[in-house]
Amino acid sequence: MAAAPYAHGTSASETFKKFFEASLTEQNQLLQELISATTDSTPSESTLRQLLDRVIKHYEDYYRYKSRWAKRDVMAMMTPAWRSSLEDAFLWIGGWRPSMAFHLLYSKAGLQLEAGLDELLRGLSTGDLGDLSPAQLRRVDRLQRETIRKERDLTETLAAQQETVADTSMVELSHAVTELIRNGETTQTHGGWDESAVDGLVESTLRPKEDALEEILHKADDLRLSTLKNIVEVLTPIQAVHFFIAATELHLRVHDWGKRRDLKEDRRREPRQ
Template sequence: MPVLPKIMAQPTPADTPPRETFNKFFERWICEQNSYLEQLVTAANNHNHQNDDDAVLLPLIDRVVRHYENYYQAKSDWERRDAISMFTPTWRSKLEDAFLWIGGWRPTLAIHLLYSKSGIQLEAKIGDLMRGLTTGDLGDLAPNQIKRIDDLQKKTIHEERVLTEKLAKQQESMADRSMVELSSAVSEMIRNESSGGEDDEKVESALDSKEDGMEELLHMADDLRLETLQAVIAILTPIQAVHFLIAAAELHLRLHEWGEKRDMNTVSASGALNHATGLHVS
């Protein structure tokens, strides 16, 4: 297949306006993802792998990849405004939060997803493959594709480890000598009930430097997420890429819905318990 070029994020109608919260942007983005999912499913159902319809599939794949790029461009803009909030995203459910890695999905998840979907489609059409028929989907990966995917997985695991170690060092820096000295000085000031305008400035400066380090990590992790997605797409044929993007969207959308439902059930159960016990929070 023609290799998809690496597309730099370009401003699109989905870009987050200056005064729009990222929550609102995410709500619109996920609605758009659902719309793209329907288009991908239609394209897969109408595909005849014996005919050359790459001219139909490639523009759709390109639009979907651009949609992901737009998300990371908007996320990058917000990371510059408030990096810390991106580690505890309020637009995601607690279920999704539990599986986040540096503010988003772990890049190797894309490769695990590919192998999982490949196995499912292989089992579904094993009879056709045994008769020498090609299916054209992810159950029909060629040996050279499997080799490239395996190489990509090893490379991505290594890059994940590098970033994980950087995150650990950044977290450990909260207890470095300068922070301990500063916390002791401020604590002493509080005990002596003295004014600490100068110390306040030192605190803000110290915390800002820590946040800058976390922001840099977020950008690096998002770059790796997008690069991994693009690399997987480049290995696949157009129809295989369509099946992969369908699986990715379905997993993301369903996990988001399931998580939100669990959160709502938890809130409802908590409210019922408070009502039953007479506990009310004003």
């Protein structure tokens, strides 16, 4: 998936939105291939692994390009305007919560276990997530515990960084700007205040905070990607295919549902003619 170059005068948010939409299109295509792989009566392990490698590469490309855009505008990546309000409600540091991958795995495994219970009781293997072995479940449990620990550490790091919005430098700067406004040392234009005289100071104060947020976002995205890779290592190739089908379906459908809900809400708010 090629990254679109920055267009002159185009915000990082607008540019990444186009990349995000292209990513959704590619995910749809990969989903169809994943589903086809499960309908093949005898898919070879090499074929499945090649498909899984492409899926993993899709995620790697996405987070690599996201990291590039975060260097330009980390705020846009932390509060993505290209996602729906439904997705925003479940957002964790600019993306999905890594521990959610384990809930997804267990949910899909439970559904497939129920669907294939008759075969399993007859001693037959279903080959899907309903047929996870005790050894696999133990490894998944260890991964889940480790992921939750890292997730908690990052959450605490973000909380500490968020508190710096009220540190001495911010309080001092906000007071100084307020005094400038009160003393009429800035120019009032278009009903607002032109703060060009203090823009440099504002930028120098906010820059370290943005740099810290960028580092936290990068670590969160690394955890998201490593969680997927670690889960796949526990699963057989065909089980990993089923896992990615569930993950892709959930991502695409929640995005669609959220966009439709937002559109309906926007229409409801429109003044009647």
